[in-house]
Amino acid sequence: MNYAQAGCSALEAAMRSDASVVVLGEDVGRGGIFGQYHGLQQAFGEQRVIDTPISESTILGAAVGMALAGLRPVVEMRVVDFALCAIDELVNQAAKARYMFGGQGRVGMVARLPNGLWSGSAAQHSQSLEAWFAHIPGLVVVAPATPQDNHGLLRAALACGDPVVYLEHKELWGLQGEVEPAQLARLGEAEIARPGRDVTVVTWSRTRHTALQAAALAEKQGVSLEVIDLRTIWPWDRDAVLASAARTGRVLITHEAVQVAGFGAEIAATLAEETDARVRRLGAPRVPVGYSQPLEDESRITPQGIAAACVELRHARPAHR
Amino acid sequence: MNYAQAGCSALEAAMRSDASVVVLGEDVGRGGIFGQYHGLQQAFGEQRVIDTPISESTILGAAVGMALAGLRPVVEMRVVDFALCAIDELVNQAAKARYMFGGQGRVGMVARLPNGLWSGSAAQHSQSLEAWFAHIPGLVVVAPATPQDNHGLLRAALACGDPVVYLEHKELWGLQGEVEPAQLARLGEAEIARPGRDVTVVTWSRTRHTALQAAALAEKQGVSLEVIDLRTIWPWDRDAVLASAARTGRVLITHEAVQVAGFGAEIAATLAEETDARVRRLGAPRVPVGYSQPLEDESRITPQGIAAACVELRHARPAHR
């Protein structure tokens, strides 16, 4: 099953077991342009899989109203970049409604905002904005990297009752993998994708796979990487990261988002406050993503880049206690 | 001269010397609801001080078009929170246009997005979002704390030719201070608001004043604080902060924004990567700002809070080299 299908099957299961779950977004009636809603309108009808006009503000705002009035909406935004047309609704309304109204209502919803680089799509379709959402009280932020996680985390996101910013990756739709539907996922729980001894690599989403490739490269240079896939950006799994940092004493945080003020900064800052570990970050340069391959490549995180940073970090002056 | 008048006089001077400078926003014709445009429409007419409908997307989007076609717009958004209705225009258009079009056009503009807590105004009018803008390639981010800086930095922002997110503070409009119009300000240059020996406090905007009060409190407990006002969030003055950190070995970063994924994380991460200084952060808790005073107070940074954090940091285990 691929990553898109894994999400689709999670949604289908949720819709079968909970009549309040509805889907809304552009082109969802034809299965979504990546097939991530394949067959759902046929199965559940036009009232539960709602084709919408190109009206991002109203797609997200309507989801808030649906939730306040008892439905559990799943919102499709196509790419996180278009969700910028609905930021008031996400940040000022969805995230704050429960609080502002003193708990009289709440906004259980999942907003799917595919994140990350999208090959050949240039600056307006290639952003990674998880740090923005982590900064906003009220929001949960999830970024699945595998088909299994896209299934399990989507179900968990739907069940949690909070507004969840659900960041699938724009280039993982076709990724194949085993999916065990019964395997539950818990929000806020990282996975050690690969245990290792020398350097901890903290990452999420597509960069999980890049980091695993990097681990193989580093191994050849005698450096053993432990790769932690956060899976949930907020709340992030501090315990898992701090425990690994305590073992290795060295942590590289890497993500596809721009490095400056990226979520890696939060993790590095926390490590600096709480540990003596050596920390480094590897994110994208603070430039818009260019269209042409050589330009776009400057914004990509590569296995070579991660491996080199880890090897350097391995040999950096050790931390003192 | 107060902070609002200082901004107004900077704008007036710029409009006199450069006919391409225009202002657009709601209520600017009556001087703006904080008086920060007082008298400008009378002086320069309705074509240069443009009253707009409540159409945030178009206010910011029109500014992009104006800039691409040769004007230098100053955009009024009233509070940063309403700018969330214009985020596509700011982030996908203003910040990226020059790059996407390969330098054929550029977006010299200043978007004034008053930032920070606003007494008794609750969750939708009290946000501090500088970290968001620092994360976006193409944007310059400025946060003046004094009348002098609101004058000097606004002129520098208008002169720089980049899209500038200009974050006045919602509660500083009435702040009085000397303004020397001839004194130039440089973007990216911090100010040591108070020299000190033991702990460096890095901050900006209103919290500059809070930190100065904290310094007096800490002094009584025998701890000497050096207060650095960044003034420009992007590009921030790394050299000034690293130099001070080298002197004191201890740095507290404090800001009114939510601590999690706030810009303080970027500074703390940089210090962790580059120095052995002990670092701590003090930002707002990750909760929406409540209306009632006791709730709102939980989101405020106080002199006592800063002083206590600095005293604790002073006595924290020293860093080793």
Added chain:
Amino acid sequence: MNDERALALYRTMARIRAFEDAAEQASKGGVAAFGASLSQAEVRGPLHLSTGQEAVPAGVCAHLGITDLLTSTHRGHGHTIAKGAAPDRMMCELFGRASGYNGGKGGSMHIADFSVGMLGANGVVAAGIPIAVGAAHALRARGGSNVVACFFGDGAINRGPFLEGLNWAAVHALPILFVCEDNRWAATTASESNTAGAGALARAQAIGVPGAQVDGNDVFAVWDAAGNLLAEIRQGGGPRLLHAITYRVKGHVSVDAAAYRDAAQHEREIERDPLVLAAQRIAKPDQLEAIGREARGEVAAALAAAHAAPWPEPRAAYTDVQDTGAGRWRG
């Protein structure tokens, strides 16, 4: 219209008026804007009064039951009272007390009473429109003939969500009454100077939402028009828009003296006070006087309750944020 109905409409207006007058007093010095400076005030922050606009919520909400829903604006006290909320719990909220509807978390700009279907005031102009659209989907999914009443100002019709929300509601034939409270001002700006075309109703019609225009200071006319439109909506006719022309008697917020308005025109406008107009038609001075007294008494009690009410505990700042990751306030 029968007497009982007329008196009930008058009573709703009188209760709103009394509330607004009291809130206005309590808010002096509450915000630093429009040249006013901050001092001690019982009601802090921007307070938007609906004084003089009472006929619109009174006439519309008289047709709504508790299972109908309502979304509001920054100027929401009238909607909240007309929908059935209790003035004492509202006043407690304005005073920031724990016993307020929102536990002190929202204040005037976010006043809400979900128990009567009032889904909240909103600090962002036009933001209630998409929320109303979604609520209408939920009502339809539930079945029955409930509706959403979605209030917004004349300034809001220049924001994108007005177009998006009306189009969407029409496409899905949702049960919504859009109510444009056209008080002809948006903060310090005369709306006519920034609004092209014939306004809310003309725009709505072009987007496939029929409706009616009405004198929004005539509570009987509002009641009639809203009744007709709501009947069509409840019969499955899809959305309708009521364009009610009224007048903002006070400044934009309570501390705004509104010196930017023409004094003579202002004097003419305020002569058309909706309570006075209704009183002339009802012509039962004693009963109206009694209603006014009662309303003022109710608000006096609300003020007393608010004064006496406890403040929220600081730790309440940390409740109702989110369940997932609750407790992780600083990292």
Added chain:
Amino acid sequence: MNDERALALYRTMARIRAFEDAAEQASKGGVAAFGASLSQAEVRGPLHLSTGQEAVPAGVCAHLGITDLLTSTHRGHGHTIAKGAAPDRMMCELFGRASGYNGGKGGSMHIADFSVGMLGANGVVAAGIPIAVGAAHALRARGGSNVVACFFGDGAINRGPFLEGLNWAAVHALPILFVCEDNRWAATTASESNTAGAGALARAQAIGVPGAQVDGNDVFAVWDAAGNLLAEIRQGGGPRLLHAITYRVKGHVSVDAAAYRDAAQHEREIERDPLVLAAQRIAKPDQLEAIGREARGEVAAALAAAHAAPWPEPRAAYTDVQDTGAGRWRG
């Protein structure tokens, strides 16, 4: 219409058609969506073809000079060619080469040629509308009778900026021609299923923007209608809207087979090819054949140029970001 004019309009359409056909070929395998998977392609990423819609930019832009401005959409090749850009530099841009108009930074979705007043294609639906409004302010500040032509699709009229931008343009009587290219589809969704009311022109009129509706596949009709509207605008009449009904011949992007459309209806629609319709009226087969040959030759040369053109240096990724703080790429 004189022969020369008719042939010029035909030539513009033929040049656009030839460009789109070549770009389509070069983009196969360029994006993974609509069930297509990624492979090697010369043109990477989503490519939106205007095949079959050529009459709209041809007819409109024939009235524009180099000092008039234009804003475009994601489907912008036709606008760019009609405004006077050179196909070879466009093709270089689509190929991601350094000699492309944007130096390879933009690609198809951001194609721009400021030297002819083409202010850029845009990846966000309706985002060009506010930009056009601002550009029109700048033209007015400069004086003279220049205009902005603002193109957008039928799907864009359901986004907020459509309302906001038209209202603003009308309030300020700005020199803009809004052009709705109504190809009746928005990605996989038939626009009529998601658009209430009578569409772009009816909405515009209600917002105070007059205009005209036209058969967008009849280049002569487009030319006529646009000419009349532009004359009114240049005389200071304020904004106008041209609602051009056309048809999207290809899928939403080049890799989209558009299987969601009714085959029989599709066959009927594509019979109304704007080049064929124009050719029938011009009735000079030899000259038209020559024009077609020339156009294809021009594009063949553009392809050859693009193939031969150099790639941008990696360091070009760091230019034209911003001046303030340039060099601070990672902290």
